[in-house]
Every structure is written in C-alpha cells, then in structure tokens.
Amino acid sequence: MNLPAKTIIASLGAVAVFVIGMAAMPQPLQLSDRTLGDPELLTEVRAHIAATPGARDRLSVAVIDGESLRFAHFGASDTTEYEIGSVTKTITAALLADAIARGEVEANTHLGSILDLGSSPSSALTLEELATQSSGLPRVAMSLDKLPSILVALVLSRDPYGSTLEELIADARDVHVGGKAYRYSNLGFALLGQALAKKAGTPFPTLAEERIFRPLGMESSYVPMSKNDLRDGAPSGYTSSGRATDPWTLGADAPAGSARSTLPDMTDYVRAYMDGTAPGIGATEPRRPAGARSRIGYGWHITGEVTWHNGMTGGFASWIGFDRGADRAVVILTNTSNSVDSLGLSLMGAE
Template sequence: MTKTILAILFTILISGCSKSIKSSSEAESLDSVISRFERTLKDDLAEDNIDGSISAAIVQDNKIIWSKAFGYSDRTSKTLADTSTIYRTGSITKSFTAFLLMQLVQEGVVNLNDPVETYLPEVKQLKGYSASTKITLLQLATHTSGLSREPELEDAAAGPIEHWEDKIIASIPTTSFEGQVGKNFSYSNIGYGILGLSLSRAAHKPFMELIQDRIFTALKMNASYFKVPANMSSHVAVGLNGGPEELETETPNMEHAGRGYKVPNGGIYSTPNDLAKFIMAMRGHPALLSPANLKIMQTREVSGMDNYGLGFFINKDGDLEIVNHGGAVAGYTAQLSFDRNGKFGVIIMRNYNFGETDLQARSSELLKALH
C-alpha cells in the first residue's frame, strides 16, 4: 500500500515537473521570437539610414507584453523615440469608424442595412445615384458601395480639420460609382468619410466626440487624438515624407492642421501602446461590443469578399487568420494586426513612408511565429 502511494506521488511529482519544464520552454520560445522581432526592426532602421523612428508593441490576451521604440522621433534635434511617441495611424482610423458603427447598431441607433440617405440625404447627389444605387451603412463599412476611392473635388484632402464635414458635403457631387453596389469590393476613402458623417448625424453628436467618448476615453487611450493638443505636440514624431534621397518635412507638418475630408477614414494620431488597447477591445477586453458584434467585424463573409470583414482585412494562412489594417499618410506608416483565433497582436508605427520594414509582412511573420 505504501509503495503504491509513493508511486502515485512520484508520478504526480514528475508530471508537475514536466509541466513546469514545458512552461519554461514555452516562455523561452516566446522570448526568442520577440528578441528576433526586435533585432529585425533595429536592423531595418539601420539599413534605412535616415535617422527615423520605429515604435512597436506586442499584445498577449489582455495585456501588453513588449513595447519599445527605436531611432529618432526628430532627427534634427536628435530626440530619441520612446513608447510615448505619437504617430499618425492613417487608414487604421477606418477600423475605429467601423467599431463606432457597431456600437450604434448594438444600441439600436442604426441598423447595418439602413440606407445612408436616411441620415445623410445629401448622398443623393452622388454621380449616378438612383433608386437602384441606394447604398447602406454596411456597404460603406465593407467597401462594397461601389464608390470611387477618392472624390474629384480639387483639394478635397486639404484644409483645416474643423471644416472636414464641409469638405465631405462638397465632395459628394464629385464622387462616382466605379462598381455595382453590393457586388464588388472597391476600397473607398470617401466612402468612409461619408460613413463617419452619417453616424454623426444618426447619433446627433460630432463624429470626433463620438470616437473620443465611446472609444478613446472608454479604453483609456490617453495618447490618441484627432487633433493633438499643444501640450502634447512635442511627443509627435516628425514625419519624413518622400524617398531616402528627397526627404521633406513640410508636407507632414502642414497636414497636422488638417487633411480636408479625411477624418473618419484617416485622421487619428496614436501610439502602439494605445492601439494595443484597441486590439484588446476587439477581443472583448473590455466588452464595449458583444461577442456577436465583434464576430461580425472579423468575419470575411459579411462583405461577400474573400479577405475583408467590417473595417478590417482578414488574411488567412492555413489555420491562422490575421485581422489587420494598415495606414499611410505623408510622413507616417502604421500597421495593426492580431490573430483572430489566438492570443497575440502587434502594432508597428513609423515616421517615414518607405524602407526595409514591410509593416504588414513583419507583423504577419511575427504572428505566425507566435501562433
């Protein structure tokens, strides 16, 4: 009896040790993958050789497990980038606009299949608009509205942020249909501009306030803005626009005042650590959206397309599904990606528009290694 009990205890002890060894090995593997990712970013930055900066963060479940910055946020003053350095997100803003849409759907303020003209009757002025080309909020959010990528209005993407709504209204009569409504995927910046203004009309509140109150404040994204306040301007990385031999900072600097209509589709400033909180929210931490509504955003079939959901691209590689969106504006590039069915997510942000780091490829490589 005693020998039997001892044998059982020995088996339990060995089993516990094995689990401990396995956990330690997995931790080392995780550290190894992250170290390789860090070295790659450093090497890329050195290869680009323009004294720019790259900042990144990695999420596991509902916490940030790694966050670092490399290079200079301002190469003229030799200011080093750090984890509080702010960049422009570009089109990652579209994911926030889609998230706001689903919040309003969840509250019964709007329905996905509502015609846009219900909230924004000016949309009837679109070129070629008719009873057969009515577009819905869902179609705008999934880029299946058939609308052109940009309006034909001169300087539509220029001008102070305070007048972005006026630019949307002025852009609508100059915007055409490039495909059949609801049939084809056609990436449309102006479509997301129209979506943002429509949501504002439906909620009876300015769009930027809706995002601030419902997402930034709710997630404690305290370094995220549409217009960076004066006391935080020193944290914004200086954008380097153009190629390696023709860099200029004038355009990015000018665009801090506004990019015309491009607010709901490309207006957010943020940091990797703040965007990490948005990834957590996309996983229900905290539960700003129900699991069912989060699933809609991350489901390819919702748009009828192979690799797009609602405000996100979904790239499939074997059993790995990477939910992601990138962004690029003058002087800045960014990428947000996470494993839909796994634990990890990554954000990479940079204050220039070219170089060794293919942000989407680097993000996907990391998530595959962590999968």
C-alpha cells in the first residue's frame, strides 16, 4: 500500500520530534556524595543546595576570610576544570583597564577606530560603554536566518554560538543600537575583547594568557574559541534538568564567556582583586548605575559592599565575589546550569 506524501512527511516529522524528545530527556542527577574539604563548609553548602531545585553534580566552593581559606569539593578536586561562563567578562574588563594603563587605548576610544564597522552606529560606541554594559547593544545579535540553528542547538544542548570574527563584525554593522542605559550584552563584550586583541596584535586567548593568567600563575586557565582548543579530558556539563551538554567555546564571542578554570586558579584570581595586585585592577571601580540597587565598573557589578559577577553556559554555572572591607571572598564553580547566585550571596553574608 502506498502512503500519501503528506502522511509520510507527517510521520517523519513525528519521528523527528520523538528522537529529539528522547535526546532531550533529562537524567536523574544530584549533588555528588564524594566530598573533600572543610566539614563545616561542606555541611553549609549541602544544606543550601538541598533547598534549591534542579539537577546537580560536581560543585567546588572556596571561601576566603583574611588569611584563612576554606574549600569544599563535591565530586571534584583542585584539578577539576569548569566553564566559568560570563565570569570571563571580568577577564576581558581587566584587559581593558590594563590596556588603558599601558596607553594602548583610552576609555573613550571608539570601537570603529579599531574594528572595520564602517559608518554603522556601532562604530561610534566607546570601549567604556561596552565595558559598563551601557552601549545599547542587545544581548546577542539575532536575525531570522540565525534563529533555526540557534533553536536546534539549544534543543540538542549544543553551543549556540560560533561566529567567526568576520561574522561578528558583520553583525555589529547591522545590529540596532538602543539607548545608553544599563543593558547586559554578550555581543558588546565579544566586540570589546576582539577590539583589545586587535589593538594588541594578538588573538584574544593569547592576550588573556599573557596579561592575566600568566602573571597570576593561573596555569590551569585558558580561553578556547573552538572544540579544537579544548585541553585533553576537558569536561562537559549538564543542563538544569540533567541533560548532558556539549562544551561552549563560543567562537569569536569567546571574550564574553568561554574561559575555563579551576577552583585554585579562580581563588588566586579573586585574591589578587582583594589585595590590589590584579592586572587591570581599575576595572572594579564603580562607574555607572546598573539597575536600581547596583553599580557597574568594567564588567564587575557592585551591590552594597560586594563586588561580583556570575556566569552560566549550557552546562555550567559560576559565581565570584569579594568585599574588601570585610576581607572576604567567595568562588563557586559547578558543572550544571543551575544558578549558584544565592549560594554566593549567602556565603558572603549578603543574602
């Protein structure tokens, strides 16, 4: 018996939906019971996580109080690698502050003087506007031709980014630029990082290595821009419902969120901001309003006395913050895309 073409197409569509649904089906996942670290901190973290919904697996936490350092690992160790997501923006922001100190650029340098943006509105944006999330750029450059591939990537837990530098610049030429109020933009930080790299005459991952990671002894930290850049054994993570995800390397958007690191490296990183030795330390100075209760420096948000940033990719979440007055800092890294913001604020005593 021959089936009508419409029936065949409908059947194939149903099969496709079923296959995608099976691939997306979440797996049971909970916080690992393999632990290492300070008993009290382990107990405090476990209790907080137990009260929040969603899949959990590996989790690493560091709490600094003056000269004291406590840590807690769940299913992890000091060598466990995590995607730090948008905490990468603090690295890009530090590179801006450092480049200003070196005399390579100025805060009011126009983006179009570095990248070929023609006469587009984006060309008139300043580096400081990009760094303080007040450029008016949208979170991402979105168009109808990109939408299908982005939706497929999200459904299948793949990296939805991956533009080349040429494509990123083309997006910046075409994108609508809005008002200059606070508006969080991954696109803005991708352009900022690529502009700084071009000005320095080196790829962005090399720039981060030479000016941030190496001076701070962060040997386990790096910025991949493709899967080929991942180190051997680089782990992937899980969605908030427990689906395995591909790594996010982001292509030319890497300055907005593709860095990978470990708990010891990020602890050294935040210590350097605490004691004032971090390259580009000026990035933490508050410069503009960022909502009703916060201000923003270059990348870093300042709420009350806490300077912080969070991060999230398709399979990881992170939070880093410090209070110089209280001499306290917190680093949290996890391999599921469930927010750890409330845990970070709680451990900072700011919740």
